[in-house]
Amino acid sequence: MNRLCKSLMVLQFAAGLVGFVAQADAADAAKPDLDRGKAIATQVCAACHGADGNSATGNFPKLAGQHPEYLVKQLHDFKVQPGAKKPARVNSVMVGFASALKDQDMQNVAAYFASQTPKPGVARDAATVPLGQKIYRGGIAEKAVPACAACHGPTGQGLPVQYPRLSGQWADYTVAQLNAFQQGAGARNNSEPMHQIASRLSNGEIKAVADYIAGLH
Template sequence: MNRLGKFLVVLHTAAGFFVLAAQADAAGPVKLDINRGQAIATQVCAACHGADGNSAAGAYPKLAGQHPEYLVKQLKDYKAQPGGKPPLRNNPVMTGMAAALSDQDMVNVSAYFASQAAKPGYARHKETLALGQKIYRGGLADKGVPACASCHGPTGLGIPSQYPRLSGQWADYTVAQLVAFQQGPGARNNSEPMHATALRLSDKEIKAVADYIAGLH
């Protein structure tokens, strides 16, 4: 993405960042610092997620182009919750990483990753593409599974501050998250709608829709 493109992305999302920052800092909104975000990404996040948010393997999600508000929320969910409650997302590595970040750091690094261009992904299993497409675009009415597209959009771009971008995400990572949503508390407990939806999917259906998502663009 060229400099103008990055500027437009940051400009478009800046208002959302200031709202999040204001919620975290009662004294008022803090300033967005993309350069600081890039430094954090390079020094802390790059080993797993890539310096530009395009991870090299499915064990780690692609963060490039993800909605910044969503990234901030996920980082907060990796932290211990008020009242001594455990994190809403259970990942010892990410819990340690998030604990070291201030609210300002989270806003900055999320802004940086959001401004990066996401590399496309690819579906790899032709035999399950039809099933994956059916689940993503139309859902499974007989099992009460809504269409993924109804929240994440027809091309997987999601809706800023509400639903994450899925387009091109590694299939292995999507499978892992759907399984975590199935397990709920102790694994991933930060979306009741996704918990309810994932519980209705079989292992085959999860793998099929995850593979289909990987090829969305």
């Protein structure tokens, strides 16, 4: 009886060890490959976003230093999901690129851009900085617009998984995204809270807070 118990214990231990090794191998396989991510960034993304994620103009967002979880989510949102007619984010160029990436390569390129150092930006319109600061730090109570800082942080660093880093982002890009959030379906339909918030902002308020964000650090 003792021998049988010992044999069973050995078998259970061996099975547990095999399972542990399998889990460890799976975890290693899922780890982002920064070299692979760099290769994708250099060959595919650099023309618009820069090889290090610091795009040259506001037509394209800066990706350097962005939370990798956020980047992965956005890449998924550019893809048409099963049962949907359109992606949650509509951009004909990004739909093509995102659709060509496997999940692991999304992780790889997101981790690579997250590891890069973002270049700071500047606010360009001194006249609108007070309004932009007011909106970012305090919101607009009469319009039920919450402070941007409540989610994106006082210096625009965001919160991994949930809220993107905004610090130093091009003002033109931020304006374009707030306009897309205003439209919602057919433009950018991947955040109902942002749709509601953006819909309450005037064009002047959008430009003011976007310019303020560009110089935020």
